[in-house]
Amino acid sequence: MTTSKAHPDSVRGDPDKKTIALIDRIAREVRTSIENGKLPAVSFPIRGLSNVIYDRAKGYFELGGARKLRTLTMNTARSFAQTLRMMATSRAMLENDDFATKREVYYVSKNWGYCRFDEQAESDAIMDDIEALASLHGLSREQLRFYPESHGGSVAGRLTVVDRNPASGEIIEIDCAELGSGAYTIPRSVEHLGFLTNAQFVLAIETGGMFQRLNNHRFWDGANCIIVEMGGVPTRATRRFIRLLSDKQDLPVYCFVDCDPYGIANIYRTLKVGSGNAAHINRFFCVPRARFLGVTPQDIVDFGLEDATHPLDKTDIKRAEDALHNDPFIVAHPEWGAAINQLLQMGVRAEQQALAKWGLNYVIDEYLPQKLANQQSFLP
């Protein structure tokens, strides 16, 4: 790294204090109610699709104002206690700088006596409620120290990740240009990471095979970028990593996926604006600066891929029709309506690796340079 746009943020501190303060405030309110002889209650946002809003200006699906009140009664005593114990678990992990997966939290409850969970589905639902509540205060599940089971994708290129030794607190710098044919695995929580980079953009790639090609041939070196392997619909950790990188380093994100309804309406749409059934987290995980580099339906024509396509099957067509009529993001962008209609008219889909038809490294020598030189053709 020769230059950097910004110094990395400090790795702990404010978010933890804010999370502890939120938990303490809720606990205090419950206690005060009890001391005043009132039934304690905690108010949670409703997480269903019924309570989702898409605001084009904000650029992501978000929670509406609907709330549900969890009051302590004979019938709710157990779930009320479970909610408080789970918040206490979160607080203890914040104190100890520890974390737990959803599954671990379920097992931890086995020592809670009467309010132990019988099924992980129960503990997951309560965790989602707490997560939705915390999200109203700008805090994510990872900041509550509940980590996802699956880690993030792989990263390579012109980026130094600034982490710390979890044991000593000592700063560690990981140069993602110095990992050979391997790559950096995004950890399950990325809130504490800082970044040093002089890259011009982030390239988010659907398939592992394409990532390996661009990495082995050092595409990121000439193009001065960072490449991220999503491996299908990106995990929470991958989405949050790209978002933080984009925000902190003021970097645009270009998405390079298959040209099919899944690549467009699932992978890209989830990366950019989030998903409808997890609206309470989209504000943390969406990547508003994402744009769609390709493969676009027009690319199939422009790059002569017609004989390397596959016919759209029933699932593809249903997904495309759904997106055209029911997806607020697609509906809000006529360019996407036109592109998906073009795809339906052509009746075919093309994988990003179809470019290999013109030679294994055509994607590096021709396709990506041509696309990057014409960024106004990117879809929104």
Add this chain to the structure above:
Amino acid sequence: MTTSKAHPDSVRGDPDKKTIALIDRIAREVRTSIENGKLPAVSFPIRGLSNVIYDRAKGYFELGGARKLRTLTMNTARSFAQTLRMMATSRAMLENDDFATKREVYYVSKNWGYCRFDEQAESDAIMDDIEALASLHGLSREQLRFYPESHGGSVAGRLTVVDRNPASGEIIEIDCAELGSGAYTIPRSVEHLGFLTNAQFVLAIETGGMFQRLNNHRFWDGANCIIVEMGGVPTRATRRFIRLLSDKQDLPVYCFVDCDPYGIANIYRTLKVGSGNAAHINRFFCVPRARFLGVTPQDIVDFGLEDATHPLDKTDIKRAEDALHNDPFIVAHPEWGAAINQLLQMGVRAEQQALAKWGLNYVIDEYLPQKLANQQSFLP
């Protein structure tokens, strides 16, 4: 790294020459046949279960002696030509130090005119034949430069991976103890990697959540080991990476997975001896030095996990019965028969994260140290 057991091997050279020599020899034989007015033919091993042998001494499933002859006739002209063109593609990639995924090879064929593949299943089958043939000469698919789509698992701990800059050839050392809360992603091909380590063993872990816990708490530091996340049944790259690490550095491999028939008969068994329907590759991918640390059925009793278990379902029971009666590896090891019978009698399974019942870090503070102090209890 303060000391190392061995210097890394050189990163290219002999295997490539050997692969090119094999391809050239087959091509020459075909040409000689034609020049002598004979119908050319290539002999391939039969890849089905009918041609699999388990030799306890060797420790993996391997191909038997059955062969099929692909002769050039009117009916086979296309597949014969496809076979030769795919070998030529492999040779060109060896010359150019390039590689291709299965899917890319399929697309590359779109420029082969009459002998192009119509479906990827066709090109995959021919690639498997070539791979099986190469395996008889000690060469893997990766050495033919055909790479899998999925990469390997994550690695952290007391290991320096020695790779090269694919562009300049310059040596790159990646210290897996210096990746913070992140990890090293195993690339799709690992043949060229070297290792520097003073670790005492490799711990192969089933779940991402457990890997993150052991990594964040620097378990590998005190235990002086290397940890590898398998993420369920390990990919080819993960298996080959562990195998090379074990061979080159003379390291034992301890497997830490869920206590259920899937963890035992699928994940562990595949890691150790390979799988029945891919016998031609097991010699490269099996890890003969793998042993089963846990979670064992006896651990459920010894570590008081009874109330953190789940009942075995029908699939579990069927898988266990299959393993007891039909799996040559299990049948060859009475200790495994006893353990699986014990599991069936208890009627429950336990996940590795069930140890969190005793506290999130019980696994680090109690379980793993106790197990490691009593290695004769490991299952074979």
